[in-house]
Amino acid sequence: MGEHTDQYDVDLFVIGGGSGGVRAARIAATHGARVRIAEEYRLGGTCVIRGCVPKKLFVYAAHYAHDFEDAAGYGWTVEGARFDWSTLIANKDKEIARLEGAYRANLERTGVEIVAQRAVVDGPHAVRLADGTRVTARYILIATGGHPNLGLDIPGRELGITSNEIFHLERLPPRIVIQGAGYIALEFASLLATLGSDVTVVHRGHKVLAGFDEEIRERLADELAQNGVTFAFGATIESIHAVGAEKRVRLHDGRDLLADEVMLAIGRVPNTTGLGLDAVGVQLTANGAIVVDAESRSSVPSIYAVGDVTDRVQLTPVAIREGHSFADGVFGGKPWKVSYEVIPTAVFTEPEIGTVGMTEAQARAQGRRLNIYKADFRPLKATLSGRASRVLMKLVVDQKDDRLLGAHLVGPDSGEMVQLIAVAMNMGATKADFDRTMALHPSSAEELVTLRTKHHSSDPLPEVSSEATPAI
Incomplete structure (x- = not known):
């Protein structure tokens, strides 16, 4: 990156100690940069402290409820099993503290200086800390993430909680109303219902998970309803009263619902308020996100931004890759750009969703002629457990060159499967590549390489769909 000069206190000042900011700080430091990072709360950001990690731990806890039920069909007698919310919370807190310590140790190991204060931009090359200290920097990276949207302008809004507070409730709420039907709302609806809460999801639309494949949306809503989640579609909350x-x-x-907690899960907002960005001319979108180019540079050349604060793709691995790309390009002399084309995504409901690539509707909107392959079957485990849940798999294939455009799964381990499908898609895999891959039997994943076809002439474009058949 060239020789240091004394013109600035540091080469890089990172505002925000989440996954994207920490990765950028570490990589920049390994390239020889003098780096300082400011975090006013806890290192790890949304994902580690109040998002992906604790949520997944809660999901694991919920899985045991069904596992105990299923065990009877396999000859097990489980007597006296009970769930204790406080134990889950305490053990979750220990793990989060361990992870935060690991983040701190990794930064310190690479020589990054950690500042446990709020920092705001105080010029194109300067930040000001909460204690008044002004630090100059050759480059500034904004990695402040986002926060739950509290935009519902209704009486009693302050009585509601968000995904932040739900990790710290003193007890499992016997009844909870959740406003929203995105992945955050549905993940908590699913796990809380499984743990024993009476859950009602209120959604102004008539389908869950906007932006996901239509058949996946419909299947998940049906499965969640079977698992005890009540849906109030076409509805909004007008007020909350104690x-x-x-x-x-x-x-x-006019309907009234009584609840112990009300969770508002109606999206997230970038953390840009009060950062001093307006004063230095950093361009923002209408919802407050920082506008950046393909290299994560803002409208001010010395100020960059990565992660949820840019409102590109709100996923932790994306923020990490953006941070890495920024550090390699600016400080390592080896620029590369993040690709947003094939991003695998999981929704950790029960059943789980795994999805990557285009939905059928997105592919059709591009004018593509498609072959659609589907498998809809009862998993082997359910034959003895007695569970009614089914697995749905769907492949979207371009007729022109047989390339896989999208994969959409609902069922156990869908996230694990779709991660490796994403590898194949990044390599340009075709349906023929899947067909000549040997099946692993017995498994749900084998259906992905054994799909059989059946034409439906009534479809608007030529279609191929399949029905799962035993691999015998």
Whole structure:
């Protein structure tokens, strides 16, 4: 990156100690940069402290409820099993503290200086800390992430909680109303219902998971309903009122719902308020996200941004890759750009969703002629457990060159499977590549390479779909 000069206190000042900021700081430091990172709360950001990691631990806890039920069909007798919320919370807190310590140790190992204060931009090449200290920097990286949207302008909004607070409740809420039907809302609806809460999801639309494949959306809603989640579609919360220890939730149609907690999960907002960005001319989108180019540079050449604060793709691995790309390009002399074309995504409901690439609707909107392959079957485990849940797999294939455009799965381990499908897609895999891959039997994943075809002439474009058949 060239020789240091004394013109600036540091080469890089990172505001925000989440996954993207920490990765950028570490990589820049390994390239020889003098790096300082400021985090006003806890290192690890949303994912580690109040997002992906604790959520997944909660999901694991919920899985045991069904595992105990399923065990009976396999000859096990499980007596006296009970769930204790406080134990889960305490053990989760220990793990989060361990991870935060690992983040700190990794930064310190590479020579990054950690500042446990809020920092704001104080010029194109300067930041000001909460204690008044002004630090100059050759480059500034904004990696402050986002926070839950509290934009519902309704009476009693302050009585609601978000995905932040739910990790710290003193007890499992016997009844909870959740506003929203995105992946955050549905993951908590699913795990809380499985743990024993009476869950009602309120959604102004009529389908869950906007942006996902239509058949996946429909299947998940059906499965969640079977698992005890109640849906109030076409509805919005008009007000929340405290009634003793309870909360009365008034819907727009006059219905009242009584709950112990009300969770607002209606999206997330970039953390740019009060950062001093306007004063230095950093361009923002209408919702407050930092506008950046393909190299993560803002409208101010010395200021960059990565992760959820840019509102590109709100996923932790994306923020990490953006941070790495930034550090390699600016400080390592080896620029490369992040590809957003094939990003695998999981929704950790029960059943789980794994998806990568285009939905059928997205592919059709591009005018492509498609072959659609589907498998819809009862998994082997369910034959003895008695569980009614089914697995749905769907491959979207371009007729022109047989290339796989998208894969959409609902069922156990879908996230694990779709991660490796993404590898194949990045290599340009075709349906023929899948067909000549030997099946691993018995497994759900084998259906991906044994799909059989059946034409449906009534479809608007030529289609191929399949039905899972025993691999015998």
